[in-house]
Amino acid sequence: MGSPRIELKNVYVTYQDIERPALRKVNLQVGESRLVVITGPNGSGKTTLLETCLGLLKPFRGVVKLLDIPTTSRRIYVARRLCSYLPQNFMRSPYESYTIKQVIAMSLLSIKGSPSTLTLEDLYRIKNIAKLLGIDNLLNEPIGKLSGGQQQRVFLARALVREPLVLFLDEPFSSIDPESREHITLLINEYTRERNATTLIVSHIINKELSRVADAVVTMSNGELVDIVGNLY
Amino acid sequence: MFELVFTSLVIGGLMLALLGYYISRLGLSTIAFSAAHAALAGAAISSILNRDPYTLPAIFTLCLGLVLGVVLPKTSIEVLNNLSMMLFSLFNSIALIAIYLGNVFVLSTTRVGGLLWGSPLAITMDRFIYITILTGVFITYLMLYKSKLDAIVFDKKLAEAEGINVQFYSIVIITFMCIALVLMLEVIGGFLVFSLIYVPYIVSVMMTSRADLQVIIAGLFGAITAPSGAFLSLILDTPIGSTIALTISLSAITIYIVKKIVVHFRSLRENHS
Numbered sequence: 484m485g486s487p488r489i490e491l492k493n494v495y496v497t498y499q500d501i502e503r504p505a506l507r508k509v510n511l512q513v514g515e516s517r518l519v520v521i522t523g524p525n526g527s528g529k530t531t532l533l534e535t536c537l538g539l540l541k542p543f544r545g546v547v548k549l550l551d552i553p554t555t556s557r558r559i560y561v562a563r564r565l566c567s568y569l570p571q572n573f574m575r576s577p578y579e580s581y582t583i584k585q586v587i588a589m590s591l592l593s594i595k596g597s598p599s600t601l602t603l604e605d606l607y608r609i610k611n612i613a614k615l616l617g618i619d620n621l622l623n624e625p626i627g628k629l630s631g632g633q634q635q636r637v638f639l640a641r642a643l644v645r646e647p648l649v650l651f652l653d654e655p656f657s658s659i660d661p662e663s664r665e666h667i668t669l670l671i672n673e674y675t676r677e678r679n680a681t682t683l684i685v686s687h688i689i690n691k692e693l694s695r696v697a698d699a700v701v702t703m704s705n706g707e708l709v710d711i712v713g714n715l716y
Numbered sequence: 717m718f719e720l721v722f723t724s725l726v727i728g729g730l731m732l733a734l735l736g737y738y739i740s741r742l743g744l745s746t747i748a749f750s751a752a753h754a755a756l757a758g759a760a761i762s763s764i765l766n767r768d769p770y771t772l773p774a775i776f777t778l779c780l781g782l783v784l785g786v787v788l789p790k791t792s793i794e795v796l797n798n799l800s801m802m803l804f805s806l807f808n809s810i811a812l813i814a815i816y817l818g819n820v821f822v823l824s825t826t827r828v829g830g831l832l833w834g835s836p837l838a839i840t841m842d843r844f845i846y847i848t849i850l851t852g853v854f855i856t857y858l859m860l861y862k863s864k865l866d867a868i869v870f871d872k873k874l875a876e877a878e879g880i881n882v883q884f885y886s887i888v889i890i891t892f893m894c895i896a897l898v899l900m901l902e903v904i905g906g907f908l909v910f911s912l913i914y915v916p917y918i919v920s921v922m923m924t925s926r927a928d929l930q931v932i933i934a935g936l937f938g939a940i941t942a943p944s945g946a947f948l949s950l951i952l953d954t955p956i957g958s959t960i961a962l963t964i965s966l967s968a969i970t971i972y973i974v975k976k977i978v979v980h981f982r983s984l985r986e987n988h989s
Contacts, residue, residue, distance in 0.1 A: 537877050539873065539876060539877060560879045560880075561879070562879075563876075563877060563879035564878065565879075566878075566879075567878070568874060568878065570871075570877075578925070580921075580924075580925045580926055580927040580930060581866070581870055581927045582926070582927075585866070585928070586870065588863075589863065589866055589870060590878055592863035592864075592866075593864050593867045593875065593878055593880050594878070594879060595863075599863045625925055625926070627925075651877075
């Protein structure tokens with residue numbers, strides 16, 4: 484078995500001017516082809532954990548590695564290009580002028596060299612993923628004009644279109660209607676298995692499908708991992 | 717001489733407007749504002765010391781721009797805005813004290829007049845060449861890295877998470893802006909050069925909701941209104957910088973009113989049908 488895709492060793496993270504660490508004594512190793520759900524009450528550190536894994540937050544103690552690269556290294560940008568992220572705060576203002584196609588294409592173009600243009604294959608990939616998420620008829624609409632649920636689907640399409648090795652999804656079902664949650668859960672699971680990807684999902688809601696397909700459920704409380712059920716690695 | 721002035725203003729207006737679009741969308745407007753006044757302070761000191769018009773303004777504005785660019789990812793946008801506005805006041809006062817301490821009569825000279833309200837005489841062949849080169853380099857940069865800039869403009873945090881070095885690209889844009897400000901400062905005047913950065917962006921947003929067209933509209937607006945203002949100043953015998961700023965502002969207000977009228981009549985027609 485190769486090295487873990489995500490590795491945290493005795494990690495402590497704190498926000499500026501706040502004494503109490505947002506993450507404490509976190510030890511975690513997640514391997515390939517794993518779908519892991521991180522759950523816990525508000526303020527338990529779930530989003531902080533995702534952002535720490537990506538290197539957006541740096542630990543003041545401990546080591547975090549993403550795809551075997553320490554998040555404090557300059558090379559973390561190389562690792563991030565092989566990952567995707569769906570943020571919790573995804574809602575755009577009604578005046579946001581980028582079209583859905585542009586928003587999805589941005590994540591593809593940003594990992595290419597410069598100058599970068601979309602190939603026919605890229606366009607096919609964008610259309611295909613948009614169709615799977617039911618937003619293919621909205622591709623030329625400005626994202627600001629869409630509902631919360633539709634915008635969340637756009638961000639999910641943006642994350643999947645890159646075909647990442649590691650997928651970080653922060654509350655991906657928060658604005659999705661209950662009927663579609665199952666379909667999207669299956670889509671994420673299928674992607675994880677087919678591509679041998681690693682998927683970390685932060686979610687308050689663990690629907691029936693999600694608990695069925697997850698390899699492990701990690702529960703957090705007060706910045707600590709308090710329970711791990713299943714196989715992470 | 718006039719051909720040189722108008723051509724410089726077409727190119728310079730285009731450059732400042734394109735830069736302004738990205739500066740505004742990246743939330744760096746207050747940095748641009750304080751950088752313009754840092755360049756003004758540098759230019760005021762260099763004019764009093766009778767030095768060349770580029771070195772000191774470039775040092776002042778680049779130092780400020782790069783320091784704020786480094787601070788940028790480590791702080792919130794509110795703190796950055798507050799810091800920029802404090803530095804704006806500081807550099808403004810330095811500029812005025814420098815001019816005052818230099819010599820009261822010096823206020824009547826073309827050089828100091830240019831600093832405050834702009835002068836067509838500031839456009840020399842050297843300056844024209846610098847403006848043209850900078851615009852060419854910036855447009856090439858845009859063509860090469862537009863996709864990455866768009867990703868940052870759309871969402872900085874997401875772009876960073878997807879492997880784009882947001883700080884690097886922000887610093888590059890700030891550096892372009894600082895150099896552009898130094899080159900255009902004495903043409904348009906230290907207090908008004910900012911209008912060519914911000915107003916074209918506002919106009920582009922008013923005119924279309926499509927992001928790819930907004931950048932083109934902003935650039936065209938800058939390239940048309942800057943030389944138009946210079947032409948008006950020639951006819952009216954008014955200071956070039958103020959007349960350019962007046963032309964830009966009045967054009968923006970006119971576009972706003974026309975758009976409101978069009979939207980009003982369109983909704984009336986839809987209600988009738």
